Amino acid sequence: MAVGPTRRAVLAASAAAVPLLVSACRGVQVLGTPPGTAPDVRLLRSAIAAERLMVARYRAAVAEASPAAHPAVATLTGILAEHEQHLAQLNARLVVPEGSASKSPPAAAASGSLPAGLANALLALETAEQDASDTLASQLLRVPPSLAQLMASISASEATHVPVLRSLGRVR
Amino acid sequence: MAGAVSAQAIARLQAALAAEQAACYGYGVVGAYLSGSAAARADSDWVAHELARDSLSAAITAAGADPVPAAVAYQMPIQVRSAVQAVALAVILEQRVAEAYIGLVGLNDLTLRALGARQIRDAALRATTWSHATAAFPGLPGSSLSAPGSTRAISEPG
Numbered sequence: 001m002a003v004g005p006t007r008r009a010v011l012a013a014s015a016a017a018v019p020l021l022v023s024a025c026r027g028v029q030v031l032g033t034p035p036g037t038a039p040d041v042r043l044l045r046s047a048i049a050a051e052r053l054m055v056a057r058y059r060a061a062v063a064e065a066s067p068a069a070h071p072a073v074a075t076l077t078g079i080l081a082e083h084e085q086h087l088a089q090l091n092a093r094l095v096v097p098e099g100s101a102s103k104s105p106p107a108a109a110a111s112g113s114l115p116a117g118l119a120n121a122l123l124a125l126e127t128a129e130q131d132a133s134d135t136l137a138s139q140l141l142r143v144p145p146s147l148a149q150l151m152a153s154i155s156a157s158e159a160t161h162v163p164v165l166r167s168l169g170r171v172r
Numbered sequence: 173m174a175g176a177v178s179a180q181a182i183a184r185l186q187a188a189l190a191a192e193q194a195a196c197y198g199y200g201v202v203g204a205y206l207s208g209s210a211a212a213r214a215d216s217d218w219v220a221h222e223l224a225r226d227s228l229s230a231a232i233t234a235a236g237a238d239p240v241p242a243a244v245a246y247q248m249p250i251q252v253r254s255a256v257q258a259v260a261l262a263v264i265l266e267q268r269v270a271e272a273y274i275g276l277v278g279l280n281d282l283t284l285r286a287l288g289a290r291q292i293r294d295a296a297l298r299a300t301t302w303s304h305a306t307a308a309f310p311g312l313p314g315s316s317l318s319a320p321g322s323t324r325a326i327s328e329p330g
Contacts (some may be wrong), residue, residue: 019322082308089309092318137289145285149312152277152289156270156296156310163297164306 009167011040011093011147040143044094047139050132051087054158056112057128058083061121064114072118074169079161086154093147119169126165133158177235178251181284184275186240188288191272192225193242198265205258214262217298221269224291259302266299272312278319 037045058080065072114121136155140148177185199218206214207296229239273295276288296310309317 053246079306080305085308089317101292127222133293137286139283140277140289141285145280148285148289149274149277149316150309152292153273153309153312155289156293157306157308159293160300160310163300164304167304 011038011044011095011144013028040085041094042051042088042145043139047136047154048087048090048094050135051083051090051154053112054083054132055080056089057114057125058112060112060114061118061125064071064121065118070118072122075164075168079164082157082161086157089150090154100153117135122165126162126169129158129165132164177231177281178279181276181279181281182232182235183230183239184279185235185284186237187275188269188272188291189225189228189232190240191269192221192228193240194246195221195265195269197242197246198248198261201252202258202262202265205252205255207255210255210259213301214258217262220294220298232250262302263299266295266302267310268297270299271313274311 058076062073062076062080065076067073114124133155136151136158140151140155143151199214199221203211203214203218232239248261249264250257250261252258270292273288273291276284277292279285279288281322293309296307299310300306
């Protein structure tokens with residue numbers, strides 16, 4: 001994990017984030033240590049990483065469920081599209097200044113390994129969605145309001161994937 | 173909900189309350205066109221909205237404000253004359269409730285923020301149970317989402 005670009009990343013968010021960043025700088029001077037990542041930027045990066053992992057997992061699940069005639073493929077593809085939208089909106093909140101590393105590491109960085117067999121993969125996705133939803137629900141208490149709203153919405157979306165995956169598992 | 177509640181927080185609680193009041197009314201319409209397990213589900217969702225309404229009302233009173241009164245009747249967003257339309261109305265009601273609670277998530281009061289997030293999730297889950305469909309951004313109006321490249325940096329730490 002590169003440290004330089006991480007330190008320099010900022011939130012593209014509401015003005016509410018400004019006092020937080022300013023006070024973080026003051027604290028750093030007192031401590032006399034190099035500036036660390038602002039906590040909300042760290043949380044945003046963690047949410048981006050989690051979302052990227054979900055996208056990778058669903059791509060693996062769609063491959064597992066192919067051929068395209070399989071009834072699960074359409075549903076999994078639909079959920080994958082929602083995760084791609086989540087990822088795009090989260091990425092849009094992170095601004096990395098010109099000249100530093102790209103905000104999106106190579107796709108290979110996220111490995112979406114799932115247990116073998118579609119039934120097991122669906123179960124694993126169900127657990128992953130619930131965990132991702134719960135994690136965002138706690139992270140949204142530690143970020144600026146506008147990012148909290150996005151996280152709450154994504155958390156709700158991920159929670160709704162759980163019953164859909166469950167019914168998909170039953171249909172089989 | 174102890175301590176001072178800001179005027180902004182009260183306004184957003186009132187907006188959520190108004191949405192819950194409309195949902196309570198709307199679920200009365202929904203339930204009237206359903207039978208069997210769908211009617212039972214409409215009943216339990218109705219109760220969930222009544223509980224949420226009462227708890228918002230209590231929170232507003234505790235904050236020293238008067239809860240907005242419910243309307244005598246509400247214009248439904250779609251005409252309901254069948255079970256299919258009733259289900260469609262339930263989905264719309266849940267979407268509107270979620271949109272009202274997103275205002276609470278935008279507050280710095282973490283108790284209210286957590287409440288809003290929980291309610292958006294529950295509304296989205298109820299909507300999915302009715303529609304068997306999911307949405308990428310429950311509660312968020314499309315206009316609040318970023319088009320690619322439209323955001324700006326506000327500051328740089330350090």
